[in-house]
Amino acid sequence: MKKSMILTVVTVLTLVLGITVAVAATSDPGSETDPIVTKSYVDSKSSYTPISLTPGQKLIGGVGTEVILRSGEATAIGNSSNGVSDITAGTDLMTGQAVGLNHLLLIPREDGRGITATTDIWVMVRGVYSIQ
Template identity: 40%
Template sequence: MNRYTKTFGILVTAAIVAGGVNWYQSAYADVQQTTPGLSDDPIVTKSYVDQKIAELKSGENSGGNSTPEDATKLEVVTIPLGAKLMVSAGGEIVVRTGKAVAYSSDSNGLSDLTAGADIASGSPIATNHLILFPRDGRGVEPDPRQKNGLTVLVRGKYQLS
């Protein structure tokens, strides 16, 4: 092998290696380098997760004074005859005892999730059906034709009036 062929081979090999390095750098140039511990770092530590869980439990990040446990808790409420139970938007009830009547301050009613139906204001509510309150200004009251009040399970914020 002569001197020029050997030099040409070395130059070709160097060009291939340089091209490969250039391709590797351009292919991975958009990978963002992050500093560990900053907010843009996708890896979190156990202490960070524990801190966020503690904030959620204390209500710091919930946007209100209810905790995640309160949002899923069912509360037994007795509604006396002549009173109304007004439930906030997103709240749910299940009528357990007594005859309930839907109340709405506008023309729309309540959502009966068990039957897949809309309950108009003044209409009876079936026992043991899950009822959703899509907006504020809606509630339930005992049927005025009965002698006793009403017992319901409530999930969410409510007001007895």
């Protein structure tokens, strides 16, 4: 009697383990059913995009957009009471103030803040933005 009980328990445990493995194997990595973050997802969200602008063009950022001026000259576009966060200098750049080369800028809100190219420029951008 004890042998049959042990055999039944082992069989049930084997079935449960087999079903668990089968369900896990059918999930797509990174999908809603398997939410592990993949390296390709992280790479796509963490890389900067190089953008070229000509004089007078504006780069307007969304919430949390990061901008680094790599070459040329540009000025900040703030709103009526606040500017663009210059993380490198620890300051707020108000409309018309010069953007420093290689300074990391952060757009805190989606309210029209960004930069205006005064010469041909190259910037590195991470996040949502539009060119005007």
